[in-house]
Amino acid sequence: MLHGKMAALGGLVALLLTTSAQAQDLSVEVYTNWVSGGESVALNAIASAFEAKGGTWIDDAVPGDSIAPAVTRIVAGDPMGAAKFATGSDLDELYKAGLLSDIDSVATEQKWKERLPDFVWNAITRDGHVYAAPVNAQSEVWLWYSKAVFKKVGIEEPKTYDELFAAMDKIKAAGVIPLAVGGQDWQLAILFNKVLAGVAPDVYRQIQTDDYEAAIKSDGFKKAAEIFGRLRNYDDEGSPGRQWNVAVNMVATGQAAMMVMGDWAKGEFSAAGQKPGVDYGCMLGPQSDAVILSGDAFIFPKKESQRPGQILLASVMLDQATQVAFNTVKGSMPSILDADVSHMDECTQKAMAVLQDPAKRLPAHSYILSADRRKGMLNVIAQYWSDEGAAPKSLVDAMLKTFQSTN
Known part of the structure; x- marks a missing residue:
């Protein structure tokens, strides 16, 4: 009789467990x-x-x-x-x-x-x-480069922007495109933010605060605008509208020496059969190795x-x-x-x-800034890049205006 009760109890426990598992839909x-x-x-x-x-x-x-x-x-x-x-x-x-x-x-x-x-x-x-x-x-601010091109031209990883421009002059003289640029607004914003984070990481942070006016008017922001503008001299005529993966493949094939893009670029290098540290290099610099995330x-x-x-x-x-x-x-x-x-x-x-x-x-702007303000930034950065005669002050003025008109 006891055995029968134990069996019945065991059956009840099994039923309860089954019912519980069914209730706990995962x-x-x-x-x-x-x-x-x-x-x-x-x-x-x-x-x-x-x-x-x-x-x-x-x-x-x-x-x-x-x-x-x-x-x-x-x-x-x-x-x-x-x-x-x-x-x-x-x-x-x-x-x-x-x-x-x-x-x-x-x-x-x-x-x-x-x-x-x-x-x-x-x-x-x-x-x-x-x-x-x-x-x-x-990380949005990697500078990717062709190991083969650097070796051919005889240059090392540049530690400052002065060294970068000197290296790009040598690359250009060797008949290679120094910088493959994807001329879309979001790609140009990545390039500008990399420069700003490199020369003035504190300004990059400050621009995300209520004290953005002081940040945009700062010497660090003006310096970043100047360097960003100089980079126009080192891309090629195919830049406007270029997709990011095309720019990556220009570096992978040696058509271009460098490009700036987030770490998702590694997938394109891998698809081209290239290995980091062997066929291509990755830098968080020059100037600073701060990371925009x-x-x-x-x-x-x-x-x-x-x-x-x-x-x-x-x-x-x-x-x-x-x-x-x-x-x-x-x-x-x-x-x-x-x-x-x-x-x-x-x-x-x-x-x-x-x-x-x-x-x-360093937090990406998407962590902190509104969608309207981010869109405004993309627009003024792209406009500045496309006007080769525009002085750094024009980017300062346009950026300040877009921040003042958005929340």
């Missing part, structure tokens, strides 16, 4: 615009880690650069469980509308505040609550049916192994400062070493 519909081969492989590193913990990943990948499709669904009341956004101010409207779930419990348990750069932590929190999980950090993060719209899965997914995203696996393929850096990058490429290791110094971590 499925999450994940929206991204990562649809290329490399991006899909990188994303799979997160999906695999999530599913290894019992989650069910429902993929919703939509090509395109805009987050508008995700926002439309969330606002319309048909949210996904997680969506990829740029880390920073882009989540503000959804937060203000009360459409996001916090992930405070995960952030507290995993000590995110201590493990992330301060401005990344600030970018994912609103009113003391955490609303996004950052999966990577991307942007990144991607996932938000978690309010969707009660997927809440358990959201919590699990958030915990997986900042796991050290997941961050390294994802970013090794993506070409970016881990968002966390305690990741072991010893097996990642030398450019990533170089940047992560610099990031240990808080003074050298």
